[in-house]
């Protein structure tokens with residue numbers, strides 16, 4: 001009681017001030033307080049230096065990727081974030097490897113793309129347009145351009161602003177136009193850049209042919225007149241087959257990070273050349289020096305070279321002329337080719353082709369923050385062609401999570417991986433309603449040393465598994481990958497029966513007999529034993545990042561993330577090997593006690609909602 005009376009007499013130190021309900025200070029009064037005084041720096045949340053307000057960096061809304069240099073959006077990129085754009089995913093935000101793209105911008109681009117419904121709407125040369133149906137997408141019905149193609153083809157074909165650019169005599173500024181095509185995995189980016197590049201080459205060829213004919217007609221006329229004047233003069237002997245002017249001097253170069261991708265994209269380039277006549281050659285480390293020389297120095301000339309930055313730069317060291325005529329430079333998988341390891345070589349090539357270059361085209365399935373800031377610095381005016389679904393994983397891909405800590409795995413990741421593979425493999429073979437071919441699965445590990453270990457373990461469990469890492473020879477890599485990229489091996493659509501459905505519950509279905517599980521658990525590091533059972537018609541490729549970028553794994557319907565990927569970029573690329581061009585796919589991620597389950601849950605949630613990862 002005495003205490004209460006004391007409290008009534010003496011107001012508590014925690015009591016509210018009397019003017020607590022007062023309206024916020026007027027700006028006048030605020031400025032008054034901000035006047036320089038010995039106490040002016042106290043109780044301030046913003047540094048007011050030199051009369052300017054320094055806003056904390058995190059208060060500035062980050063401009064969305066499509067906004068800078070992209071007339072697709074007319075919005076102010078530095079505007080405040082709306083409710084729609086608030087990051088929903090906290091764990092992913094902590095990782096924050098990808099550049100955000102505003103929802104409103106995605107919608108604006110989507111509306112624009114809806115107006116394009118066929119390849120005929122592009123201003124492509126008739127030959128180029130026909131090649132889409134007869135070769136590039138041969139055998140497909142109802143062929144329509146993908147969002148990446150709808151966005152990129154008209155932009156790359158447009159000659160708008162070219163004249164002004166050429167007139168600029170500013171020594172520092174590049175005279176070529178720059179584009180970034182950024183679109184989700186498996187969205188047809190190759191054709192999105194290739195069709196306009198081929199179109200430009202053919203148009204240039206027509207112009208050069210007309211000029212050449214005019215020049216030749218002039219020369220013939222002069223020669224005839226000279227002959228009339230002096231019938232006894234001797235002409236120098238003519239070379240029977242002079243080398244073509246484009247010998248070892250291509251008009252376009254497409255750069256890719258690996259030999260497999262060179263082979264893959266080189267194949268598409270070659271396919272188109274059957275109807276549109278031009279000369280192309282893929283060259284990479286899988287080819288012998290002789291083969292490379294023969295392809296490059298073909299006397300009939302070369303129009304398009306598909307290669308890796310390191311090979312091109314080493315050839316250019318010996319023969320700088322190889323880069324002297326390049327009008328179109330494509331940097332595919334730009335998120336890799338402009339990262340820290342590749343950037344010096346790639347940038348040097350850009351500098352060397354700059355004098356003749358008309359278009360620089362960067363192409364990527366992700367825009368990591370590092371690429372974003374690189375572009376801001378190096379190519380501030382680059383036109384960003386960003387599709388509405390960038391950084392999202394197809395909704396036709398489902399993500400399942402297997403907790404390896406639970407029974408019967410008890411922390412044995414290898415066992416969980418083998419079990420998942422058996423489960424998927426068995427489910428297919430029990431399904432008698434569909435005619436399946438071989439089932440192809442990809443297993444992604446974070447460290448390359450792990451790839452070999454996991455492969456050996458899977459083999460010991462009767463699974464047909466191969467490893468693909470940087471230690472695999474280039475030749476072998478190409479062989480191994482071909483089994484996973486051929487469209488003819490696409491599996492049939494699964495029609496699950498009631499019994500199958502229960503078997504697909506991964507926690508309930510263990511294909512190994514209990515004895516083998518107990519042996520594995522008691523001696524997890526024991527040498528792999530010879531398999532007693534073999535999983536038929538299933539092929540598994542265990543790989544690192546190497547197999548995740550750009551490889552068109554049409555035959556793959558299942559991806560197992562053995563390790564939780566380090567970044568959302570890896571999630572996008574690895575899960576992007578499935579669900580390509582509207583196909584179905586299923587991803588399984590194995591999680592243990594040290595894994596970021598919150599990140600996995602948010603990725604799963606984003607995939608379910610069809611939202612972009614951040």
Ligand SMILES: Nc1ncnc2c1ncn2[C@@H]1O[C@H](COP(=O)(O)OP(=O)(O)OP(=O)(O)O)[C@@H](O)[C@H]1O
Pocket residue numbers: 136137140143144145146149183184185186187188189190191364365549550551552554576580581
């Ligand atoms: N308009 C189209 N309609 C149907 N299929 C298409 C179309 N355009 C391309 N494709 C096919 O889609 C597949 C994926 O194309 P592509 O490899 O170019 O994708 P990508 O966007 O480069 O993928 P990634 O980001 O993984 O490198 C290819 O098999 C290609 O033939």
